[in-house]
Amino acid sequence: MSAAHALGELVAGRAAGPDGYVRLAVDSGVWTALAEGCAAGLHDLSALWADGGAMHMALNDSGRGLRAIVSLQTDAGRYPSVAARHPPALRLERAMRDLYGVQPAGLPDPRPWLDHGRWPGRQSAARYEFLPTEGEGLHQIPVGPVHAGVIEPGHFRFTANGETVVRLEERLGYTHKGVEGLMAGAGVEQAARIIGRLSGDSTVAYAWAFARAVEAALGWTPPPRALLLRGVMAELERLSHHINDVGAICNDASVLTIHARCTLQREDALAVADACFGHRLMMDRVVPGGVTADLSGEGVGKIRGLLARLEATRAEVLRVYDSMPSLQDRTVTTGIVSAELARQYATGGFVGRASGRAFDARKSFAYAPYDRLEFDLKVRTAGDVDARLLVRMDEISESLRMLSQLLGRLAPGEIRADRPAVAAAGEGAALVEAFRGDVFVSVRVGNDGRLAHVHARDASWFQWPLLEAAIEGNIVADFPLCNKSFNCSYSGHDL
Amino acid sequence: MTHDLVVQFLAQGAQMTFVLLIAPLAVGVVRRVKARLMRRQGPPLLQAYLDLAKLLRKESVIAESASWLFRSAPYLIFALTWVAAALVPSFASGLMFNWAADVVALVALLGAARALLALAGMDVGTSFGGIGSSREMMIATLAEPAMMLIVVTLAIAAGTTRLAGVADFFIAEPFGVRVSLALSLISLVIVALAENARIPVDNPTTHLELTMVHEAMVLEYSGRHLALIEAASHLKLVLYLSLLICLFAPFGMAPATAGLSGWAIGLAAWIAKLLAGAVLLGVWEVSIAKMRVFRLPDFVGVAFVFGFIAILLAFLTRGVFA
Numbered sequence: 001m002s003a004a005h006a007l008g009e010l011v012a013g014r015a016a017g018p019d020g021y022v023r024l025a026v027d028s029g030v031w032t033a034l035a036e037g038c039a040a041g042l043h044d045l046s047a048l049w050a051d052g053g054a055m056h057m058a059l060n061d062s063g064r065g066l067r068a069i070v071s072l073q074t075d076a077g078r079y080p081s082v083a084a085r086h087p088p089a090l091r092l093e094r095a096m097r098d099l100y101g102v103q104p105a106g107l108p109d110p111r112p113w114l115d116h117g118r119w120p121g122r123q124s125a126a127r128y129e130f131l132p133t134e135g136e137g138l139h140q141i142p143v144g145p146v147h148a149g150v151i152e153p154g155h156f157r158f159t160a161n162g163e164t165v166v167r168l169e170e171r172l173g174y175t176h177k178g179v180e181g182l183m184a185g186a187g188v189e190q191a192a193r194i195i196g197r198l199s200g201d202s203t204v205a206y207a208w209a210f211a212r213a214v215e216a217a218l219g220w221t222p223p224p225r226a227l228l229l230r231g232v233m234a235e236l237e238r239l240s241h242h243i244n245d246v247g248a249i250c251n252d253a254s255v256l257t258i259h260a261r262c263t264l265q266r267e268d269a270l271a272v273a274d275a276c277f278g279h280r281l282m283m284d285r286v287v288p289g290g291v292t293a294d295l296s297g298e299g300v301g302k303i304r305g306l307l308a309r310l311e312a313t314r315a316e317v318l319r320v321y322d323s324m325p326s327l328q329d330r331t332v333t334t335g336i337v338s339a340e341l342a343r344q345y346a347t348g349g350f351v352g353r354a355s356g357r358a359f360d361a362r363k364s365f366a367y368a369p370y371d372r373l374e375f376d377l378k379v380r381t382a383g384d385v386d387a388r389l390l391v392r393m394d395e396i397s398e399s400l401r402m403l404s405q406l407l408g409r410l411a412p413g414e415i416r417a418d419r420p421a422v423a424a425a426g427e428g429a430a431l432v433e434a435f436r437g438d439v440f441v442s443v444r445v446g447n448d449g450r451l452a453h454v455h456a457r458d459a460s461w462f463q464w465p466l467l468e469a470a471i472e473g474n475i476v477a478d479f480p481l482c483n484k485s486f487n488c489s490y491s492g493h494d495l
Numbered sequence: 496m497t498h499d500l501v502v503q504f505l506a507q508g509a510q511m512t513f514v515l516l517i518a519p520l521a522v523g524v525v526r527r528v529k530a531r532l533m534r535r536q537g538p539p540l541l542q543a544y545l546d547l548a549k550l551l552r553k554e555s556v557i558a559e560s561a562s563w564l565f566r567s568a569p570y571l572i573f574a575l576t577w578v579a580a581a582l583v584p585s586f587a588s589g590l591m592f593n594w595a596a597d598v599v600a601l602v603a604l605l606g607a608a609r610a611l612l613a614l615a616g617m618d619v620g621t622s623f624g625g626i627g628s629s630r631e632m633m634i635a636t637l638a639e640p641a642m643m644l645i646v647v648t649l650a651i652a653a654g655t656t657r658l659a660g661v662a663d664f665f666i667a668e669p670f671g672v673r674v675s676l677a678l679s680l681i682s683l684v685i686v687a688l689a690e691n692a693r694i695p696v697d698n699p700t701t702h703l704e705l706t707m708v709h710e711a712m713v714l715e716y717s718g719r720h721l722a723l724i725e726a727a728s729h730l731k732l733v734l735y736l737s738l739l740i741c742l743f744a745p746f747g748m749a750p751a752t753a754g755l756s757g758w759a760i761g762l763a764a765w766i767a768k769l770l771a772g773a774v775l776l777g778v779w780e781v782s783i784a785k786m787r788v789f790r791l792p793d794f795v796g797v798a799f800v801f802g803f804i805a806i807l808l809a810f811l812t813r814g815v816f817a
Binding site: 139140141142143147148149162163250252253254255256257259260264324326327329330475476477478479480 | 529532533534535622623625626629694695698700701702703704705706780781782783784785786787788789790
């Protein structure tokens with residue numbers, strides 16, 4: 001086994017591309033040493049994907065502000081497994097093996113992940129074997145993939161001893177729709193529409209990450225007003241989902257009043273987004289080169305009004321939450337994620353920040369317009385449902401602060417730049433903070449000016465595994481509460 | 496004499512019909528109150544009747560692994576609960592079957608219905624049914640003893656376990672300061688919440704299978720079977736409300752000797768108190784979170800402890816003042 005290699009030493013003195021990533025081709029020795037480095041906590045694994053006969057790994061060292069994409073040519077599809085050294089890569093490698101046929105040598109878990117044996121041309125009747133659990137008095141509870149509520153499909157296999165959960169195993173992939181395949185060979189406009197539908201609740205974040213990656217690849221500079229408007233849309237998206245999540249968590253503890261209040265507030269936010277940008281979720285409003293919808297002076301007033309109402313709701317909900325011991329009895333100490341796990345999995349978003357991981361793509365790898373905004377990165381350390389709820393509450397007030405700064409800086413101007421005339425091939429990547437956490441998008445533009453490859457990594461890839469850990473030792477009846485406090489994406493994860 | 500018997504018989508029949516007819520309305524009131532408190536329009540008050548009518552028309556889908564128990568349980572559960580609900584004096588205390596309206600009998604009828612439901616929940620062999628049944632039995636093992644303690648306390652006070660007798664006693668002898676009865680009231684309210692699968696013990700409106708108790712047991716039921724089980728749970732709610740009214744707020748109830756006019760007053764009072772109880776339940780349910788499953792023993796345990804203290808106090812006061 002080779003010694004761990006730190007990203008810092010490797011990229012020292014090398015220039016980063018316009019997207020902030022240092023690109024390096026490495027041999028298998030360095031590749032495995034970097035994987036060991038992830039396991040040793042020297043840097044974070046941000047993404048892992050297959051493209052063009054090579055495996056690529058995006059690594060972050062947020063402490064030093066370093067980012068790199070390292071590439072390893074595969075040996076006819078074979079390469080040394082990262083997961084064999086760094087477990088968080090496991091599902092990424094299983095998914096890439098399903099999608100592109102690459103073979104990670106030494107993969108600890110050879111079962112398929114996204115492929116359920118139903119894809120045309122490669123049907124398989126092989127049974128998916130859940131991990132064995134042995135012990136007296138254990139029983140299994142299969143839940144899903146079809147649930148009683150109107151939610152996305154996913155299967156949860158609980159092994160329980162009475163009410164106590166001994167093991168939870170997730171099975172995902174039910175919403176696989178071949179997004180990467182659809183985008184390969186697509187034009188920029190079309191791919192922007194597709195990636196905006198990868199996970200509808202993060203459509204602005206994905207569209208923004210994609211736009212930044214394409215802009216970096218093509219040397220395309222969006223106008224300043226467009227950058228501010230992207231920030232406005234992204235924060236509106238975050239606000240509407242955070243307030244909705246707070247309500248949903250309380251609803252799972254059967255506190256119907258908070259849920260009703262939050263639902264009304266979310267509806268208010270969506271209606272304002274619709275009035276300002278012409279779409280409730282602001283789908284297809286962020287595109288490479290800028291944005292497609294401008295904000296009128298009237299719209300600015302509407303958003304300012306919304307900010308005041310959101311602040312009032314936040315304060316009121318927090319007051320009620322704080323004064324309900326019966327509710328806090330459900331959330332405090334339920335579903336604890338340890339700081340060590342959050343670090344190992346480089347978990348972003350409220351899941352990471354509730355477990356002491358001070359990472360936020362807007363701060364750690366700040367991009368315009370966040371690099372010039374005043375806001376705080378709020379971190380809590382309890383790691384339970386209560387902490388994840390309160391981190392959302394903290395972020396709501398930070399988003400409100402950011403929005404009023406953004407609105408104040410809006411100056412008249414263009415909202416979209418034309419595509420550079422010289423169509424050149426190029427690569428670009430971007431990390432954008434969606435409401436769930438950082439989403440990573442990497443693009444490769446071919447000589448024809450069309451997209452040769454797009455890879456999107458949802459924040460949920462590093463959150464779903466922690467849900468399995470969080471529920472261990474809790475009771476079966478508390479799972480919905482834990483699950484809602486994570487609110488992982490199925491669609492964004494299943495690609 | 497025969498004339499009297501006929502009237503008595505009709506009155507008892509009316510009582511059985513009333514509880515059956517009014518039960519879905521009580522449920523509708525609870526739902527409506529909860530919806531209004533959340534600033535929602537809420538379903539029509541009569542929605543529960545429409546739901547039952549709809550379910551009765553629908554086909555009943557039965558799992559292949561279901562046994563005769565699964566098919567017959569809904570009828571038995573409905574019958575047992577209906578009889579139990581009809582025994583609790585509602586508008587008059589002197590009805591024909593009041594000799595049978597014994598609290599101990601009531602507990603036995605409900606216990607039998609619960610045992611059937613728990614067995615039916617496990618019959619098909621799905622995991623949710625098993626979870627629901629085991630949780631239901633856990634709650635029952637705590638709620639039933641508490642209920643029995645309440646019964647004994649009342650029996651000590653009124654000198655009988657016959658509900659009509661207890662009601663007559665309280666009508667005739669209005670409340671003084673009786674700590675034991677106050678404790679019994681709290682205890683009975685807790686038992687009623689637990690038995691009716693209301694918040695904080697269970698959430699009747701949840702869609703989360705993993706958190707359900709009552710709903711998890713009946714997940715496999717559909718069509719007329721589900722209608723019967725739903726009707727039974729509506730009846731159970733009315734039963735417990737009536738029980739609370741009969742024991743702790745019996746004013747207005749027609750005594751054994753009352754005529755038609757007394758019955759009319761009794762009926763109006765009963766309906767008003769029933770609906771007030773439903774409103775209170777709705778308000779209660781929106782003002783508290785559901786408990787962790789393992790906190791339930793603490794909560795229902797309070798009922799048991801209060802019941803026990805009530806008995807001790809009842810004995811003590813009897814010993815001193817009797």
